[in-house]
Amino acid sequence: MVEKRRFTLTIWIFAGFFTGIIAGAAFGESALPFTDPLADIFLRLLRMAILPLVITSIISSIIQVGSAYGLGRMGLRTFAYYLSTSILAILTGQILVNIFKPGAGANIILEENPGSIAAVESTLGEIFLNIIPENPFAAAATGDVLPVIFFSILFGLFVTQLKTDQRDLLGNFFEAAFEAMMKMVSFIIWTAPFGVFGIITGIVATSGFSAFKSLGFYFMIVLAGLAIHMFFTLPLLLWTLGRVNPLKHYKGMLPALLTAFSTCSTIVTLPLTMKAVTEKSGASKKAAGFVLPIGATVNMDGTALYECVAAIFIAQVYGFDLSLGAQVTVAATAVLASIGAASIPMSGMVMMSIILGAVGLPLEGVAIILAVDRILDMFRTTANVFSDSCGAVIISRFSEKD
Numbered sequence: 001m002v003e004k005r006r007f008t009l010t011i012w013i014f015a016g017f018f019t020g021i022i023a024g025a026a027f028g029e030s031a032l033p034f035t036d037p038l039a040d041i042f043l044r045l046l047r048m049a050i051l052p053l054v055i056t057s058i059i060s061s062i063i064q065v066g067s068a069y070g071l072g073r074m075g076l077r078t079f080a081y082y083l084s085t086s087i088l089a090i091l092t093g094q095i096l097v098n099i100f101k102p103g104a105g106a107n108i109i110l111e112e113n114p115g116s117i118a119a120v121e122s123t124l125g126e127i128f129l130n131i132i133p134e135n136p137f138a139a140a141a142t143g144d145v146l147p148v149i150f151f152s153i154l155f156g157l158f159v160t161q162l163k164t165d166q167r168d169l170l171g172n173f174f175e176a177a178f179e180a181m182m183k184m185v186s187f188i189i190w191t192a193p194f195g196v197f198g199i200i201t202g203i204v205a206t207s208g209f210s211a212f213k214s215l216g217f218y219f220m221i222v223l224a225g226l227a228i229h230m231f232f233t234l235p236l237l238l239w240t241l242g243r244v245n246p247l248k249h250y251k252g253m254l255p256a257l258l259t260a261f262s263t264c265s266t267i268v269t270l271p272l273t274m275k276a277v278t279e280k281s282g283a284s285k286k287a288a289g290f291v292l293p294i295g296a297t298v299n300m301d302g303t304a305l306y307e308c309v310a311a312i313f314i315a316q317v318y319g320f321d322l323s324l325g326a327q328v329t330v331a332a333t334a335v336l337a338s339i340g341a342a343s344i345p346m347s348g349m350v351m352m353s354i355i356l357g358a359v360g361l362p363l364e365g366v367a368i369i370l371a372v373d374r375i376l377d378m379f380r381t382t383a384n385v386f387s388d389s390c391g392a393v394i395i396s397r398f399s400e401k402d
Contacts, residue, residue, distance in 0.1 A: 020196060031201055041194075049181065051145070052181055054354060057181070074287070074291075085234065087335070102221050103317040215369070226302055234386060249393065253389050273392075291388070291396075305383075307352055311355045333355045333359075
């Protein structure tokens with residue numbers, strides 16, 4: 001039932017996208033007084049939900065993972081692997097998008113065009129310093145996302161150190177709050193077709209059809225980055241660290257990868273992934289049972305790559321050449337926001353909103369890439385699942401040495 005609803009929403013988003021093209025072409029700027037409010041309502045709803053969702057999802061995920069698994073030697077290795085592969089994926093995407101610049105020179109006129117963004121003007125040292133909030137409530141009130149993420153992770157870690165009854169009390173509270181936020185976000189996401197219709201109508205009415213050439217270029221850059229990560233970076237790690245033939249591993253993982261591609265769900269694929277790594281690639285059941293459930297929650301290599309490429313592409317569309325410090329902000333936010341984001345409906349769109357907020361770009365840029373998000377979701381979920389499977393094999397080999 002869930003997949004049926006998600007597929008139905010995808011159809012409505014495509015309907016909003018294409019009817020927006022038709023309306024913009026047929027009526028031009030005369031349609032804007034009627035379509036702009038639809039875009040504004042959608043974007044305001046999205047802004048309203050971002051920070052409460054970030055806080056509740058990260059804290060509840062940290063408490064669940066910390067309570068269930070702790071941070072022993074295997075846990076530290078697992079998180080080190082997931083952090084490393086996420087950074088490698090992000091670097092791959094950043095190199096490609098900076099070399100080819102798919103958004104540079106794009107003829108897309110957007111309603112909200114900032115004169116400057118804070119992340120570009122800040123130095124690398126200032127960005128790292130500003131991650132630590134002097135007042136987390138003030139950071140939340142001003143929409144400063146990265147300090148809120150930092151505080152939420154730290155708070156969640158210290159909740160896991162409380163007595164059992166206190167930890168359970170706070171864990172149940174934040175889990176319930178997260179479930180409530182998920183229901184709210186599900187409602188907001190169902191307004192996306194109207195928001196997409198309004199924004200695309202405005203783009204076509206003011207910019208014409210040349211905007212979609214850049215979108216196609218961006219689509220190919222994301223696919224190229226995912227292919228490099230999945231067919232070069234991860235197999236190299238699997239061969240050098242896991243001592244497993246990558247071709248053998250691919251063959252064993254084929255049913256799980258096809259399921260991930262068709263369902264866009266890491267959780268649904270979990271039983272198939274566990275069966276493949278234990279029976280085909282020699283991972284121990286203990287390592288697989290530990291690593292894979294954590295990976296389904298916090299490891300999102302493909303998503304992190306996609307989000308970084310998308311954020312830099314949107315910045316290029318707005319005419320900004322993101323500095324090293326700004327791109328570090330994008331990378332750090334993608335890694336930190338991925339904790340707990342796997343359970344969020346249409347997590348790609350929600351994470352994209354978080355990253356744009358951290359960099360200081362308008363949320364209007366989300367609608368530019370939303371048309372191809374569902375297709376790319378199939379590829380990035382497949383990369384996420386394959387990374388989880390490689391992690392299980394590698395961690396299993398190191399655990400056997402112990």
